[in-house]
Every structure is written in structure tokens, then in C-alpha cells.
Amino acid sequence: MNTKDSAVCVGRSRGHAWWERLIVRSSSPRELRLEKGQLLSLDNVRGLGLRCLHGETWITQSDDEQDHLLEAGDSLALDRTGRVVIEALSLCRLSIR
Numbered sequence: 001m002n003t004k005d006s007a008v009c010v011g012r013s014r015g016h017a018w019w020e021r022l023i024v025r026s027s028s029p030r031e032l033r034l035e036k037g038q039l040l041s042l043d044n045v046r047g048l049g050l051r052c053l054h055g056e057t058w059i060t061q062s063d064d065e066q067d068h069l070l071e072a073g074d075s076l077a078l079d080r081t082g083r084v085v086i087e088a089l090s091l092c093r094l095s096i097r
Contacts, residue, residue, distance in 0.1 A: 004033075030096045034088035042084040048096055051075045055092025060085050 016096075034040065034057070049061065052070035059068040062082025070076055078084055086094070 007047075014041065032094045032096065034086070034092050034094065035088050036088055040086040043082070043088070045078050045084055045096070046081050049075055049076050050060045050078065050086075051095040051097070053093040053095055056082055056089040057092050058087045 031053070032040070034055075050057075050070065051089060052072055052074050053070050056072075057070045059070060061078060061080040063083050066079050078086050
């Protein structure tokens with residue numbers, strides 16, 4: 001992360017778009033709850049990690065040919081610059097650290 005310690009987060013759930021600026025610092029994890037089908041787009045989060053606490057999520061990173069499926073208990077280190085897109089395949093909770 002840069003010195004701003006933030007990530008833009010946009011999503012769509014049940015036809016409603018929303019926008020939020022998340023404050024994410026490595027010393028304080030942020031927990032997100034996502035509804036099935038909800039999409040998130042995160043920017044500038046290289047170096048952070050995602051942990052799926054409940055449910056299933058599909059994740060893709062810019063310039064990464066491999067997509068990732070996380071289930072409860074799985075983690076992923078975000079190691080690419082650019083955008084990360086997350087889709088909740090079921091009701092899920094994620095921790096970002």
C-alpha cells in the first residue's frame with residue numbers, strides 16, 4: 001500500500017451499485033461481509049492478504065493469468081499492482097490485512 005493506506009471499493013448487489021473508501025492498514029484487519037453475487041473492485045492493495053472466513057469467493061488480479069477460488073479458511077496474498085476483483089459465490093466474510 002502507499003502512504004494513503006486506502007483502497008477504492010465498488011460493488012453491485014441486487015442491482016444496486018455502491019461505493020466506499022476502505023481504510024486498510026496492515027496492523028488492523030478489515031472484515032467485509034458479501035452477499036452472494038456481490039462484486040468488489042479493490043485498487044492499490046498489493047502486499048495485503050485476503051482470508052476467507054466463511055463462504056466462497058472468486059478472485060482475479062490484474063496481470064495474473066490464474067483466478068483464485070477461496071473457501072472458508074483459505075488465504076491469498078495480493079501480489080500484483082492494479083485492480084483486484086472479488087465475487088462472492090455464496091454469502092461470505094473476508095478479512096483484509
